[in-house]
Amino acid sequence: MTSRHILVCLPPHTAEAAHPLATRVLCAVEEADDDDTTSYQISEGRYASHFPLVAGAPADDPRLVRSASGEPGRCAGGVLRLLDLAALRDQHAAKAADLYDTWAHATEGMPPARPWAAFAEQWGSDSPRALLAFRDQPRLKALAEIKGRTGPRQRDDDEAALISLDRAGFIDRARRRAVPGHILLELDGTWTADPAGLNSDDAAETGSTAYYEHANAYIDALPADFLVVGVDCRR
Template identity: 30%
Template sequence: MSAVNGTPLTRHGSRVPAVPARPARPTAMPAPAAPSARAQATASRPPVTPAPTIETMVICLPDDLPAQALTSHQLATHFGVTGTVTALYWAVPRLRLWQRRQLIGARKGHPTLCAGGPLRLLDLPGLRQAAAVGAGIRYQIWQQVVHGTRPATPWPVFHSRHLTDPDRYPYQRASEEFHAQPRVQAMRLHATATPGPGQPSIGELEMYQAGQVAYQHYRAGSAVVGDAMLTADGRHLAPASDALGYRVTYLEQALAHLDTVGPQQRLLAVSL
């Protein structure tokens, strides 16, 4: 067989050797565009954590502080806190008259509401149980309200993005994108149709999305330690932001602190 056998035919009918195709030259990829100085600054900027919302603070009172100083206008003098004494706690059942005098801002009714007093006279277990029951009912309502909607991104994420780069992501845009989520819209519509206390709040969206049991634990802990705590030795306990992870960390710290104090430790609830 000749060396040209098996080669393609020309238009004249003769056989010619096939010429191997030359490999194409690799095309140089265009160099990626260098990011702008503003984009580089944004990428290297650490995320900004939004400040937490503190509505109720629990103060562990020093033993030597007289009861006469436990008034709203004395809070700034003794604790550097501007607020008003608020009824947060329940007194223990079958409270005696001489014990009632040890409570702070005691009110009539059953259970007896008060702003604080010695730990041994406060019904913290009962208060936590009642808060958990109420949270369970609220969660069931929330579950019906948001049925069929996808999980939503909580507000602290949008707020942090705005604080990190307010020029490129203004507050108005952050607010609009948060409220445009179908799950948030469903909660807002429910609040509009059924106004009043006890309704699911979009401020607790992340807590609801953690599940019913988690939400009940969260509300039960918050019922007795509020949003921040000032210990008797001057330590300030508070969440780093409104994000659930930071809130849970605060609850762990505050509840653990209450477990270390004696039954004579006085608590005072303040609305900021």
């Protein structure tokens, strides 16, 4: 089963609204997605703690979607004025910096790694052989050890990015990807997706970069009383 993180944008929610916020979110997603095999989770999905809250945000605010079992001070989404997007971006940037520095130290003196594009061009981007050959390089083996992920697994986008980007570029990439999910559902029902999730992007992540830049600009331009809520979409 594939899991995708959808960010749903909605106009303001009031206490007098006919339905709870979570119900409004699910109705918006189901109206935009006509795939009957898809299931959706909000307060108990894997993204239930995606957003950090600003200091002093009331726990019982009806404009927030929070999980009883989620992390304190975090939520699946809600009114923008209570979501700390700057902190979320800083957190992802800090994690990326730590990963890059740890990896750079562990791989010091190792031969340079060939980029993912070289293997994708030789065997095809969907070829298991290409992925195995790419990961058989010393610098990629070191990354797997650092992440504790040495067994069979799908391609990790960080793998290709670490090889192709410098430290500043890798950190900027993480900051850009911090807030948006894999899919953005805009106010008018427009459904925009990261092409990497559809295996239709190039090795340079051209399409993904354009998607995340658009999603960030769209979310940042919304009024503070509008809502952005994450949904775990599984199919």
